[in-house]
Amino acid sequence: MPFIIAIDGPAASGKGTIAHALAEHYGFHHLDTGLLYRATGAKGGDPVEAARTLAPADLERDGLRSSEAGQIASRIAIIPEVRSALVEFQRRFAVQEPGAVLDGRDIGTVICPDAPVKLYVIASNEVRAQRRAAELGADPAQMLSELRERDRRDRERDTAPMRPADDALIIDTSNISIDEAIAAAISIVDHRRG
């Protein structure tokens, strides 16, 4: 049976970094589900139609990592029909052998509620803004206000709001290095895998 690792958390908390490293470590598949929402928003037009017709080439589009693409993604992510159009792809991805790591906002709560490992990665607002500003060459103060706005939208939407699953374990990356965060995640997964 494939082993599923569900990772959620707010923007720039470090969940993608951990997800990528876990996938490498265990030889699992990795899906950054935020990319699906970014690509859907970047297509323009009717977002529901964009989600229903999302193709692999859409995920290669330039600019998907930008701050603007993240903001647009969080606006279209509140639409229930957009979310339901993307569910099947994510669930099919999750059941590949030998296992899969998916990171996003609703993986542990909605997409893979039975995943044996659920992590919820957090970091302080200021640390997240500093890291994302450094990554994009942007102003930390502006990044802080953008991240706050995006988190609020993600937390307060009615459908699949961002929140830790009841059985998720929290990793706070505010004061630990990337290597320490990855080691903490590996230790949790090893423990669960027995």
Ligand SMILES: Nc1ncnc2c1ncn2[C@@H]1O[C@H](COP(=O)(O)OP(=O)(O)OP(=O)(O)O)[C@@H](O)[C@H]1O
């Ligand atoms: N523990 C850490 N210490 C220092 N920098 C980190 C740490 N974890 C992640 N970073 C850096 O912070 C930035 C954001 O990390 P990452 O992309 O993994 O976040 P994310 O939660 O996946 O964000 P998003 O939801 O927007 O995709 C990256 O530049 C990454 O290298």
Ligand SMILES: Nc1ccn([C@@H]2O[C@H](COP(=O)(O)O)[C@@H](O)[C@H]2O)c(=O)n1
């Ligand atoms: N499972 C998910 C993943 C993402 N979103 C929305 O997409 C935005 C961009 O995500 P990033 O991880 O690339 O920052 C995010 O702010 C969410 O609005 C989602 O709803 N569910």
